[in-house]
Amino acid sequence: MTTVMQFLQTIPQFADFSQSELAAFEKAFRVDTFSDGHVFMNEGDHADAMYLILEGEIEVRRRRKNKAGYAIIDRKRGGEIFGLISLINNEKHGAMALAVGAVQVASLPYSAFELLFDTHAPIALHFQRLVARQLARDLRRFNRALRAAVRADEVGAIVTSFEAD
Amino acid sequence: MDIRPDQLHQRFPELTRHMSGDQQLVLIEYLDPRTISANHRLIQDGESFDEMFFVWLGRLSIVLNFDQQDLIVGSVGPGAWVGEIAVMDPGPACATVVAAEDSVVLALTTEVFALLEKHHPMIASLILQVFSKELASRLRASNRLLLDVLSHDDNEQLVSSPERDWIKKVGGQLTGVRG
Numbered sequence: 001m002t003t004v005m006q007f008l009q010t011i012p013q014f015a016d017f018s019q020s021e022l023a024a025f026e027k028a029f030r031v032d033t034f035s036d037g038h039v040f041m042n043e044g045d046h047a048d049a050m051y052l053i054l055e056g057e058i059e060v061r062r063r064r065k066n067k068a069g070y071a072i073i074d075r076k077r078g079g080e081i082f083g084l085i086s087l088i089n090n091e092k093h094g095a096m097a098l099a100v101g102a103v104q105v106a107s108l109p110y111s112a113f114e115l116l117f118d119t120h121a122p123i124a125l126h127f128q129r130l131v132a133r134q135l136a137r138d139l140r141r142f143n144r145a146l147r148a149a150v151r152a153d154e155v156g157a158i159v160t161s162f163e164a165d
Numbered sequence: 166m167d168i169r170p171d172q173l174h175q176r177f178p179e180l181t182r183h184m185s186g187d188q189q190l191v192l193i194e195y196l197d198p199r200t201i202s203a204n205h206r207l208i209q210d211g212e213s214f215d216e217m218f219f220v221w222l223g224r225l226s227i228v229l230n231f232d233q234q235d236l237i238v239g240s241v242g243p244g245a246w247v248g249e250i251a252v253m254d255p256g257p258a259c260a261t262v263v264a265a266e267d268s269v270v271l272a273l274t275t276e277v278f279a280l281l282e283k284h285h286p287m288i289a290s291l292i293l294q295v296f297s298k299e300l301a302s303r304l305r306a307s308n309r310l311l312l313d314v315l316s317h318d319d320n321e322q323l324v325s326s327p328e329r330d331w332i333k334k335v336g337g338q339l340t341g342v343r344g
Binding site: 062064065071073084085088089091094095117118122124125128129131132133135136137138139140142143144145146147 | 250253254256257259282286289290293294296297298300301302303304305307308309310311312313
């Protein structure tokens, strides 16, 4: 099993972190492996953790309006974070996230997230930068998908836009 | 141009809400005031950019290009800011920003923000918190709009019909135009 420390050292987003900061993160995270279809969060759930994907892939889905079933609105892979929006704005989850195949995930409980996001120690700044970068990338990706939707001949183009990332 | 902390706070209350007067003074030192003429382009859609702008005076238009046509999706005035994604994660712009009239902006480059992080981490932290909360709200709204599109029975009709208001709504979401 990959340790959080080993994983964090391999991804550029954590390049700014010192060894002691990475060690502090490792203690705060809990690592688990989940099987295909595991639901990390449902629409309407209270946010209780932030998740960092170590290995595997998750899908973000929302219930379609006036239609049965769900629409896939995002996919995330190793090194990416999910569950952020609700944590930051203290709202209920607006989407469902589930494992696609086996997924290894490090979760950071809400209390630890709050401590890191709302304080101003150097480790908190690095964490805030990490969160900000993930949000900026997510927004860029959503914006590209929305643009594709405005221009698309078919809704399928939207999914393609996600897959191209 | 001399800006006092109380003026900065009055103009950008949300940004400076948790900053002391001394911290605001430091931030002012890191901002680069620029006077720009009407029609001057600050950010070009699709091109990499590495600075953001706080609007001090005047008005900036946010323009999107759809099917070879420029569409003004909104404008922002004093107290607003544009391009904050560049500070968080430099990369291509998702809209063009052009001065709608003679304006004064306070520029903040990614390089200068990195210096602010290094020398005044608490101020940088407060700024990142404000930007992150705003981006999280925009993401949630973008997410909702995308679902609208995915749930629509006839996407092509929705898109090709003369529903420019709808496209403007999407455009506003793409760029974070408020109000």
